[in-house]
Amino acid sequence: MRRLLALIPTLLFASLIVFATVRMIPGDVIDMMLSQNDLAADKLSREQLVQALGLDKPMAEQYLIWIAGILKGDFGQSLWQSTPVLELVLQRLPVTFELGVIALAVGLVIALPIGVYSAVRQDTVGDFLARSFSILLLAVPSFWMGTMVMVFPSIWWGWSPEVNYVKFGDDPIQNLKQMIVPAMVLGASLSAVTMRMTRTMMLEVLRQDYIRTARAKGLNQRLVIMRHALRNALIPVITLVGLQAPLLIGGAIVIEQIFVIPGMGLLLLEAVNQRDYPIITGVFLTVGLAVMLINLMVDLSYGLLDPRVRTR
Amino acid sequence: MTTAARPLLSVRNLVTRFGRGRGAVTAVDDVSFDVGVGETVAIVGESGSGKSVTALSILRLIPSPPGRIESGEILFEGRDLTKLSEREIMEIRGNRIAMIFQEPMSSLNPVLTVGLQVAEPINVHRRKPWDAALGTAKQLLGRVRMSDAESRLRAYPHQFSGGMRQRAMIAMALACEPRLIIADEPTTALDVTVQAQILDLLKDLAQGSRCSLILITHDLGVVARYADRVVVMYGGRVVEQAPARELYANPRHPYTRGLMASVPRLDGDTSKRLVPIDGQPPNLARLPAGCAFAPRCRQATDLCHRERPALAEIGPQHQTACWLETPAHV
Ligand SMILES: Nc1ncnc2c1ncn2[C@@H]1O[C@H](COP(=O)(O)OP(=O)(O)O)[C@@H](O)[C@H]1O
Ligand code: SF4
Ligand SMILES: [Mg+2]
Numbered sequence: 001m002r003r004l005l006a007l008i009p010t011l012l013f014a015s016l017i018v019f020a021t022v023r024m025i026p027g028d029v030i031d032m033m034l035s036q037n038d039l040a041a042d043k044l045s046r047e048q049l050v051q052a053l054g055l056d057k058p059m060a061e062q063y064l065i066w067i068a069g070i071l072k073g074d075f076g077q078s079l080w081q082s083t084p085v086l087e088l089v090l091q092r093l094p095v096t097f098e099l100g101v102i103a104l105a106v107g108l109v110i111a112l113p114i115g116v117y118s119a120v121r122q123d124t125v126g127d128f129l130a131r132s133f134s135i136l137l138l139a140v141p142s143f144w145m146g147t148m149v150m151v152f153p154s155i156w157w158g159w160s161p162e163v164n165y166v167k168f169g170d171d172p173i174q175n176l177k178q179m180i181v182p183a184m185v186l187g188a189s190l191s192a193v194t195m196r197m198t199r200t201m202m203l204e205v206l207r208q209d210y211i212r213t214a215r216a217k218g219l220n221q222r223l224v225i226m227r228h229a230l231r232n233a234l235i236p237v238i239t240l241v242g243l244q245a246p247l248l249i250g251g252a253i254v255i256e257q258i259f260v261i262p263g264m265g266l267l268l269l270e271a272v273n274q275r276d277y278p279i280i281t282g283v284f285l286t287v288g289l290a291v292m293l294i295n296l297m298v299d300l301s302y303g304l305l306d307p308r309v310r311t312r
Numbered sequence: 313m314t315t316a317a318r319p320l321l322s323v324r325n326l327v328t329r330f331g332r333g334r335g336a337v338t339a340v341d342d343v344s345f346d347v348g349v350g351e352t353v354a355i356v357g358e359s360g361s362g363k364s365v366t367a368l369s370i371l372r373l374i375p376s377p378p379g380r381i382e383s384g385e386i387l388f389e390g391r392d393l394t395k396l397s398e399r400e401i402m403e404i405r406g407n408r409i410a411m412i413f414q415e416p417m418s419s420l421n422p423v424l425t426v427g428l429q430v431a432e433p434i435n436v437h438r439r440k441p442w443d444a445a446l447g448t449a450k451q452l453l454g455r456v457r458m459s460d461a462e463s464r465l466r467a468y469p470h471q472f473s474g475g476m477r478q479r480a481m482i483a484m485a486l487a488c489e490p491r492l493i494i495a496d497e498p499t500t501a502l503d504v505t506v507q508a509q510i511l512d513l514l515k516d517l518a519q520g521s522r523c524s525l526i527l528i529t530h531d532l533g534v535v536a537r538y539a540d541r542v543v544v545m546y547g548g549r550v551v552e553q554a555p556a557r558e559l560y561a562n563p564r565h566p567y568t569r570g571l572m573a574s575v576p577r578l579d580g581d582t583s584k585r586l587v588p589i590d591g592q593p594p595n596l597a598r599l600p601a602g603c604a605f606a607p608r609c610r611q612a613t614d615l616c617h618r619e620r621p622a623l624a625e626i627g628p629q630h631q632t633a634c635w636l637e638t639p640a641h642v
Contacts (some may be wrong), residue, residue: 217433
């Protein structure tokens with residue numbers, strides 16, 4: 001609990017930065033609104049509009065109003081549709097969350113076994129191939145891989161990923177079918193670094209004295225690796241995965257646009273295009289909170305893997 | 313101890329090398345010694361003299377690459393360990409021959425309970441289920457005189473002191489009632505006060521089950537108290553070998569004499585000052601052509617620098633490799 005409270009100052013600082021940066025996006029929401037016909041029909045003057053949206057007040061005051069609202073659980077409303085930001089975010093969050101979780105799982109499923117294999121077979125052909133594979137994954141940006149996955153199968157086999165999004169609650173199978181390709185693209189790009197880290201840590205652990213002890217006891221290679229080496233090697237790998245959280249979320253935002261998945265990324269893109277400040281700040285704040293929570297979870301997970309942390 | 317019967321372990325002309333070509337290092341060069349049933353053999357020498365590599369070679373635990381056993385035989389219970397398949401040697405490790413390492417801090421796995429680590433050999437070699445193996449582990453912790461064995465089983469290594477960890481290592485070594493325990497400087501990293509406790513315990517337990525012991529140390533003081541026979545190593549070779557009493561009464565190799573002068577004698581005469589051996593232990597990559605000890609030896613002659621003395625019998629069970637002791641010197 002104390003750890004959770006410790007997040008508050010960080011979050012406040014983040015909110016300040018987010019609030020300030022968002023207003024720096026060039027272009028003005030008022031100009032955009034006025035140039036649209038339906039609003040023009042309302043015959044609202046520029047001043048009235050500015051006032052209605054609360055944009056006439058000084059920045060500091062706007063910020064305080066915004067923060068005060070958040071503390072009461074009110075993230076404000078969309079400038080365009082007057083839908084509560086919280087509602088929009090909560091609608092989109094599960095989608096991005098699902099994408100992220102599957103991508104993470106895919107990434108680990110690729111990275112861990114190959115990383116371990118690579119270390120155990122250090123300097124063999126297998127290790128060389130595995131390392132080349134990870135360099136390839138590292139070199140190919142996920143937006144490019146995503147685009148290729150969209151384009152080539154449709155040219156070759158007339159197949160293309162489903163773009164009409166189906167909610168998990170409505171049809172889990174169909175939903176997973178839609179999510180798996182984007183999640184794999186995202187996961188693959190994340191797995192490169194994890195794979196290399198797993199290999200490095202595994203090599204490091206295999207040099208340790210307790211591994212020699214395990215061998216001296218007569219354990220076979222499988223037990224030495226699975227029981228004695230892996231958990232020790234995973235402790236730093238988990239940290240890395242935690243540090244990759246912003247990358248994962250950033251990647252999700254890009255992937256959502258390529259595969260037209262209505263998650264936070266798409267919400268953010270629409271909001272930026274319309275200069276819908278409350279949504280933009282809301283999305284950023286949610287992402288910030290998510291990153292912090294992930295890091296907190298990573299910290300706590302050390303205790304599960306490392307008894308030295310647990311008893312401290 | 314004289315055993316007319318076949319020794320339990322017989323190392324014959326063992327050569328273990330690291331690396332290849334010009335940079336190759338012969339860490340163990342033509343080493344031979346026997347260990348009888350129930351006997352304690354000490355291997356003594358400064359750091360870098362090839363003691364650990366000898367020990368690891370016996371269990372085929374030399375990291376490879378870069379290391380490998382180049383030639384020689386390691387006969388144990390009638391089988392040559394160098395010829396066994398990986399599977400067969402695994403059956404012997406931790407079961408017929410157990411090993412205790414120097415570093416109690418890093419030799420236990422930090423993320424596994426002490427109980428699991430002590431019970432593991434029983435689970436693996438005796439195919440006992442975990443609860444039974446843990447039951448035996450608890451008894452073993454009692455045998456190494458740990459109080460409160462039940463809760464120690466669930467503890468992790470970092471909750472133990474160095475001495476306690478080494479007790480756990482001994483318990484682990486005893487788990488499958490091995491015929492031979494190799495203890496590689498088991499107390500070097502420990503407090504002086506704890507050292508004797510651990511060695512006494514090890515010796516007691518080994519004797520209690522007629523288990524043979526190879527005790528590796530750089531401390532001749534330890535040898536006098538615990539060993540039946542002593543193998544003195546220098547630069548990867550055996551330079552002197554004798555029953556412990558004989559070696560103490562009648563050290564013949566100048567290096568052995570140097571080692572003796574550098575440790576306090578247990579039999580009194582504290583008036584003599586301790587004299588460390590001059591110079592550095594040899595660099596194995598650039599050993600001199602003749603006697604490896606020649607650069608540090610006060611009695612070295614031209615012959616010593618030119619030719620290497622062979623290990624020769626100079627008394628009952630007493631061998632040394634020094635020109636001073638060999639007729640060819642004359
Ligand atoms: N893993 C290794 N790789 C390369 N050389 C090694 C390795 N282990 C030991 N050696 C070589 O063998 C020599 C003897 O080492 P060791 O048997 O550990 O000495 P000690 O008598 O102190 O136990 C070292 O000085 C080193 O040159
Ligand atoms: S052979 Fe020569 S150099 Fe070597 S120990 Fe004997 S006297 Fe010294
Ligand atoms: Mg050593």
